[in-house]
Amino acid sequence: MPVFDTIGDAWSSFSAFFSDLFSSGNETSEYARLGGVAVWGQPDTGKTTFISRLRGNTPGDEKTQTTSRKVYKNIEGQTSEDFCYRIDELVDIPGSRDRLNDWLKEVGDKSNIFYVVDLSKLNDNAYRSKVNFDIGKTIEKIEADFIAGGRGDAHIKKVSIIGTHLDKSPWAAVAACDANNVIADSDQMRSIYDAFGEVKGVIYSVNLMDNKSANQLIQDIINDCIS
Amino acid sequence: MTALAERLNGVVLYAQTLDNSGDTLCWHVTDFNANHTIHEFDSHRAEVIHRIDAIEDAGRSWLVNTPVVKCRVLFNGDCLLTITPVTLDASGRNAPVQVLFNVYARGHAQWISLLRHWIVKIKRDLSADVQTSILEVDKVLQMPWPVIALHVILFSRKLKDD
Numbered sequence: 001m002p003v004f005d006t007i008g009d010a011w012s013s014f015s016a017f018f019s020d021l022f023s024s025g026n027e028t029s030e031y032a033r034l035g036g037v038a039v040w041g042q043p044d045t046g047k048t049t050f051i052s053r054l055r056g057n058t059p060g061d062e063k064t065q066t067t068s069r070k071v072y073k074n075i076e077g078q079t080s081e082d083f084c085y086r087i088d089e090l091v092d093i094p095g096s097r098d099r100l101n102d103w104l105k106e107v108g109d110k111s112n113i114f115y116v117v118d119l120s121k122l123n124d125n126a127y128r129s130k131v132n133f134d135i136g137k138t139i140e141k142i143e144a145d146f147i148a149g150g151r152g153d154a155h156i157k158k159v160s161i162i163g164t165h166l167d168k169s170p171w172a173a174v175a176a177c178d179a180n181n182v183i184a185d186s187d188q189m190r191s192i193y194d195a196f197g198e199v200k201g202v203i204y205s206v207n208l209m210d211n212k213s214a215n216q217l218i219q220d221i222i223n224d225c226i227s
Numbered sequence: 228m229t230a231l232a233e234r235l236n237g238v239v240l241y242a243q244t245l246d247n248s249g250d251t252l253c254w255h256v257t258d259f260n261a262n263h264t265i266h267e268f269d270s271h272r273a274e275v276i277h278r279i280d281a282i283e284d285a286g287r288s289w290l291v292n293t294p295v296v297k298c299r300v301l302f303n304g305d306c307l308l309t310i311t312p313v314t315l316d317a318s319g320r321n322a323p324v325q326v327l328f329n330v331y332a333r334g335h336a337q338w339i340s341l342l343r344h345w346i347v348k349i350k351r352d353l354s355a356d357v358q359t360s361i362l363e364v365d366k367v368l369q370m371p372w373p374v375i376a377l378h379v380i381l382f383s384r385k386l387k388d389d
Contacts, residue, residue: 044318063321064323065316065323067323067325068280094243098272
């Protein structure tokens with residue numbers, strides 16, 4: 001019944017407020033804060049799986065196209081031997097082309113921007129040109145916001161490219177510790193980097209279905225975000 | 228402001244294509260012979276996808292909530308059926324079709340036949356479970372609108388998603 005929903009919601013907000021109030025003293029100093037995070041990319045690149053990993057979940061076997069923009073708030077802080085982080089807000093956007101404007105809005109609003117690329121498709125020219133288009137629009141947006149904000153020499157937002165399906169890509173045989181650099185130097189990735197201009201881009205490679213690889217990715221992201 | 232689906236006076240079908248090219252189809256259907264494509268740069272397209280987002284986010288679960296059919300409704304009558312056909316996309320993922328309509332709009336008499344007709348047109352196969360679930364929705368949609376309104380108020384419930 002609606003009335004119970006309302007009371008339930010009020011109680012949740014009330015308890016979340018006090019929980020945050022009493023725990024903030026301990027947590028803020030220990031957790032790396034990733035702030036607001038937006039994730040996008042072409043369809044079937046692993047966006048939702050990446051988000052699932054960021055939220056500390058193990059991806060399931062059954063996969064479904066994402067049908068709507070999903071915003072995750074009040075995400076529990078993630079702790080393991082390797083990392084300790086907290087995300088304030090996480091936005092998952094379907095990869096269809098008519099969602100480009102939604103993505104660009106998030107690029108303006110969120111502090112951490114992740115564009116997901118399927119490494120196994122990078123040799124496909126049609127796929128790469130779609131990625132180039134998306135990245136180009138993303139860079140335009142960041143530069144326009146930067147100029148409009150009149151921030152002088154302040155830090156310009158960076159774009160993190162998450163290269164997924166490493167195990168099915170041309171770089172599958174490259175040692176994990178070298179993969180990011182080798183991919184960054186590849187012709188396929190250089191054509192994407194051309195669009196970056198003054199905006200900093202970072203490439204990460206991962207096999208999201210592999211726990212070790214996914215944990216390493218998160219550790220790398222956190223190290224880069226706090227450095 | 229009048230709800231989008233009501234203003235459109237019909238059903239809006241929205242789905243990503245099966246080839247994972249990034250294309251989507253967005254059709255406004257009013258009868259068995261007429262469908263109007265809402266193009267990517269048409270302002271109605273943005274309205275459709277934002278309405279879908281709003282209903283998925285704040286909509287209340289109503290009538291059916293199974294793995295293959297989910298129905299969510301807002302008190303203004305905007306309703307979203309998310310149907311998962313048997314047909315998978317090129318990567319073997321479930322490829323849901325979303326159906327946006329207003330429960331208070333008139334002309335629901337042939338609603339289910341119309342829906343089946345157009346889903347077949349986009350080459351998606353429906354399982355028996357889906358057919359059974361959408362019949363349940365159809366049964367309620369045939370009622371007079373005040374009864375539907377009461378039904379929504381009494382039987383829809385807010386879901387606590389993760």
